[in-house]
Amino acid sequence: MDQLIKILKHDDEMVVSGRDLHDFLEVDTPYRIWIQRMIEYGFHENADYISFEQKSTKPQGGRPQVGHALKLDMAKEIAMIQRTDKGKGEYSYISTRVKHAVNGYIDIHHLVLNRKQRGMLYKDISRGLNEVTGVKTRTQLRKKDFDTADEFVTNWVPSTATLQIIKQLSDVPEGQTELIRR
Template identity: 55%
Template sequence: MDQLIKILNYADGQAVSGRDLHDFLGVREQYPQWFTRMVDYGFAENVDFISLPEKSVKPHGGRPQVDHALTLDMAKEIAMIQRTDKGKQARQYFIQVQKSYQQQVSLPQTPDEKIHLLLENSDQVNRQVKQIDTRVTKLEDNQPIAPGEYSYISTRVKRAVNSYIGIHHLVLNQKQRAMLYKDINRGINEVTGIKTRTQLRKKDFDVADEFITNWVPSTATLQILKRLSGIAQGQTELV
């Protein structure tokens, strides 16, 4: 099997250099920043990877650069996270390396042992895929909403307030309009569990959008508006 990425052999198994993997994947981000971001997917030091002694990677000396030895399982997950052709190629390569290593360590003799090994590997891969999907989903859900989505929410809020004013034929001054905006924004914050709209995350977008669609001012806001507007008994009601 062609060695796409150098495999490191240790007493307790095989590993791969983090920098070698970074270079093979063609990641433009600097290695230290990239590796820190990868670790945030849930990997643990001394479990999934170890730090290697710092050494210069330049032939004539230079600033020492840290490297890491990654388990093949961690390397496979990182390759999958990239979602690129290079990542897919690396993942398939690590799978083949693991299979070859397992065959050397404990080669199954009977048909039952072979079937068990195949099922065990398949189950392990499926669990890893589910774990990665869960990690990726959580990270995506907690990403801030895009500028376009933020603008969309702002426009929807403005339209909802103007629509309510128009439907009920209200004549409001700037202070009274501000009360309606405060009411709808307070409601968005409550249903999404945030303090300011800038804290909206991807997972909050649909919740906020649905709230705006169904929004009506609270009873307290309506009563204050009536008082400020001096609406007399028998005049146009706000509700």
Template identity: 45%
Template sequence: MNDLIKTHENENGELEVIGRELHEFLEVKDNYTDWFKRMACYGFAEGQDFIGKIRESTGGRPGTDHRMTITMAKELCMLQRTDKGKQARQYFLQLEQAWNTPEMVMARAIKISARVIEEKDNVIKLQEKQIEELKPLAAYVRTILNNKSLVTVEQIAQDYGMSAQKLNKMLHSLHIQYRGGNGQWILYQQHKPFGYVHSETISFKRSDGRPDSTMHTKWTQEGRMFLYKKLKENGILPLIERDFEEKAI
């Protein structure tokens, strides 16, 4: 009797029956698809009484199957009005009685609690991993936020262990800046509205005594963060973050 029709426990600890397995036991003459479509018209709701599923393919086109509640399975058995239907319904009634004994209810509750605890542990582990991954960024961002002043490209280049000339060329290759006619590096138009740089005019005298001036550009802290994100997208990390990753290996 225990193996009359297979039942399956879902993620909520409820018993389910596979549609095609019930159809086979009941020895219904119509093919499964037509039979189930007709049975579903008796007021059963998808998502509440049954859920559609795709059968594993045996070489041909995958067929449709269904997971249904024990309650729906009992009603389908009654609708057949056959000895097989009566036998299956009695089986499901006995199964429900055994399934709902205090011992079985407690066992399922313990099982569900264990799964919930495991899921929470996995969430905690994932959060801990994310925190570890964010530590390098937090350290570098802290460095930036602690410095409210403008910074030169030379200072930013030092964060990455490279020369200002190399960093400028790199930013050019990333389409962040271009070299103007006077030799000054200028942001491309799409980056200008965000206050990433600040330019100031510096006056000086040439060797022959003639007065002259030049533009000197520095990066704001917003610009420094912008460069950090852009460089990281291209696999270029500041030294502080590289050191952290090397220690973690």
């Protein structure tokens, strides 16, 4: 998966820079105010994040800035509660993962599919995603559904019924049973 924000390892934990997340989400509020508001959502120092001093990026020097190493779960939750386009994390992240899962399946199996056949794969993954998270549409995914949705997409393979329908939709001459392969 393409990384949107650099992930670092700290004491065997995967973390992201709070400042990098702030910049990525394009938050208008200054970092020092924004991060304090985010921490108030119930996150705890040394459990969900670590504070540390950073050298000032100003050429004249100045007081050290306080930075934060956020564990991935905290970073995901913060991204999901933002009111920016990039911050609508649960929907946009899962949508990107769905696209990668479908395209990955097509690439791994060297399939050449028409639009309708691709659509069947998207319907299959969306139907399963909605079923395991208990929502009617992907836009209804919420923070509590995120891990379940992410795990489902990671492990998704099309159903036998979907694969059979895709075969029926192909322009393969009668009697040939395999999907068109590159």
